[in-house]
Amino acid sequence: MVTPLAAWLAACLAAAAAPDRALPAVAAAPCIACRGPALDPRSAFSTADWAALERGGVLHVAPEIPAAPADPSASSTAAESLVDRPPQQVWSVLTDFEQWPRFMPLVRETRVERREGPSLWVAQKYRVWLYPMQHTTVYRLEPELGRLEWQLDPTAPHDIAASAGHWELLAVDGGRATLLRYQATVNAGRAVPAFLERMLRDRSLRQMLDGLRDEVLRRFPR
Amino acid sequence: MSGRDGFSLRREHLLPENAQAAIELFRAAGLEITSPEARAASLAETLAGVSPEADVWVFGYGSLMWNPALHHAELVAGRVRGWHRRFCLWNTFGRGSPERPGLMLALEPGGSCAGVGLRIAAPDVRHELSLLWNREMLSGSYLPRWLRMSTPQGEVDAITFLANRSHARYAGRLPAERVAQLLAHARGPLGGSREYLEQTVAELERHGLRDGQMHAILRAVRSLA
Numbered sequence: 001m002v003t004p005l006a007a008w009l010a011a012c013l014a015a016a017a018a019p020d021r022a023l024p025a026v027a028a029a030p031c032i033a034c035r036g037p038a039l040d041p042r043s044a045f046s047t048a049d050w051a052a053l054e055r056g057g058v059l060h061v062a063p064e065i066p067a068a069p070a071d072p073s074a075s076s077t078a079a080e081s082l083v084d085r086p087p088q089q090v091w092s093v094l095t096d097f098e099q100w101p102r103f104m105p106l107v108r109e110t111r112v113e114r115r116e117g118p119s120l121w122v123a124q125k126y127r128v129w130l131y132p133m134q135h136t137t138v139y140r141l142e143p144e145l146g147r148l149e150w151q152l153d154p155t156a157p158h159d160i161a162a163s164a165g166h167w168e169l170l171a172v173d174g175g176r177a178t179l180l181r182y183q184a185t186v187n188a189g190r191a192v193p194a195f196l197e198r199m200l201r202d203r204s205l206r207q208m209l210d211g212l213r214d215e216v217l218r219r220f221p222r
Numbered sequence: 223m224s225g226r227d228g229f230s231l232r233r234e235h236l237l238p239e240n241a242q243a244a245i246e247l248f249r250a251a252g253l254e255i256t257s258p259e260a261r262a263a264s265l266a267e268t269l270a271g272v273s274p275e276a277d278v279w280v281f282g283y284g285s286l287m288w289n290p291a292l293h294h295a296e297l298v299a300g301r302v303r304g305w306h307r308r309f310c311l312w313n314t315f316g317r318g319s320p321e322r323p324g325l326m327l328a329l330e331p332g333g334s335c336a337g338v339g340l341r342i343a344a345p346d347v348r349h350e351l352s353l354l355w356n357r358e359m360l361s362g363s364y365l366p367r368w369l370r371m372s373t374p375q376g377e378v379d380a381i382t383f384l385a386n387r388s389h390a391r392y393a394g395r396l397p398a399e400r401v402a403q404l405l406a407h408a409r410g411p412l413g414g415s416r417e418y419l420e421q422t423v424a425e426l427e428r429h430g431l432r433d434g435q436m437h438a439i440l441r442a443v444r445s446l447a
Contacts, residue, residue, distance in 0.1 A: 042434060043435030043438065044435070065368040066268070067267050
């Protein structure tokens with residue numbers, strides 16, 4: 001039998017976990033990734049790279065860094081993968097933040113806390129091996145460029161020193177498919193052996209791109 | 223950068239005392255010019271963290287390949303992964319005009335790009351790069367960035383210039399046919415855009431490199447001539 005106290009507690013927990021419907025909506029874009037470059041795989045990619053992408057591979061690419069890294073504890077990584085669906089479909093999954101725990105590795109809980117113009121504050125809990133961690137990320141949505149930028153909110157509790165980067169969606173073959181680009185610069189804020197950091201980064205990078213692609217294919221079957 | 227009228231960009235043109243000529247070209251085309259202070263700040267930011275004893279690599283994918291106009295200790299074939307060259311910047315001041323606009327190359331995300339790596343020796347870095355900034359950063363249509371470049375000797379970090387997609391000169395997506403038409407007919411005080419393309423493809427071939435899109439556009443431009 002459910003007591004009134006238990007029911008009240010359950011209702012409170014459910015309300016806390018549910019998306020905040022009172023948040024103002026992010027302005028709808030007339031198109032997704034329509035102002036960014038469109039890629040012709042036959043010209044922009046080498047034959048070998050394109051074949052690897054079509055096989056579901058992840059290409060490690062050159063991160064875009066404004067200045068030579070002065071902070072040796074921060075490291076950047078970038079990768080590309082191919083999703084055989086249009087940018088609109090990929091964007092709808094990528095920006096479905098509160099569903100991220102379903103398909104993003106390490107992420108255990110996400111909650112959109114605030115919206116201001118094109119920016120969203122998303123509280124995230126995740127687990128790196130056995131260690132629970134949390135921080136709040138500020139995402140900036142630029143749907144027409146197919147770009148989702150983020151940086152860690154330093155004013156909210158955070159277990160890593162810094163994190164910034166972006167997702168970028170590029171229309172391939174006239175929008176038949178999407179090249180998914182990811183770049184991150186992270187400063188863990190603590191001494192992490194280089195091999196461990198590299199292993200963790202490469203593995204989670206692969207899992208993240210695979211997870212997002214698989215979720216898009218699951219939601220939008222052909 | 224050699225035009226039919228004989229003009230050839232040389233390093234002397236990039237010296238601060240001579241940069242006024244280029245600035246006048248930009249102004250005549252109605253473009254805003256970055257201040258010398260802003261260019262110096264941009265260069266300083268790009269070089270933040272670079273040791274004064276360190277050589278610096280520059281990745282060239284357009285005219286820098288065939289006319290570096292910089293003192294360099296070494297030039298090798300290089301490739302950056304994750305970026306491709308594209309005619310995506312309007313040129314209405316050098317190899318084009320407001321009436322007959324041309325296009326310039328810039329790096330855009332996705333794919334890969336073959337070009338050349340220029341190694342600037344440590345003692346020359348600040349001066350040579352200040353000339354490079356006078357060449358590439360006058361209008362702010364490029365973003366200087368460090369990218370990892372593959373060379374026959376291994377991987378190095380190199381400075382290069384990406385398209386600034388928020389700049390007024392950014393042309394965005396243009397169909398290949400339209401690019402070919404523009405390049406075929408564009409002409410300005412420095413010559414034609416077609417020569418820029420011809421020289422770029424020739425230099426790629428000289429290094430045994432291929433860029434399918436550039437070769438295809440050149441064929442289309444020649445067919446329009």
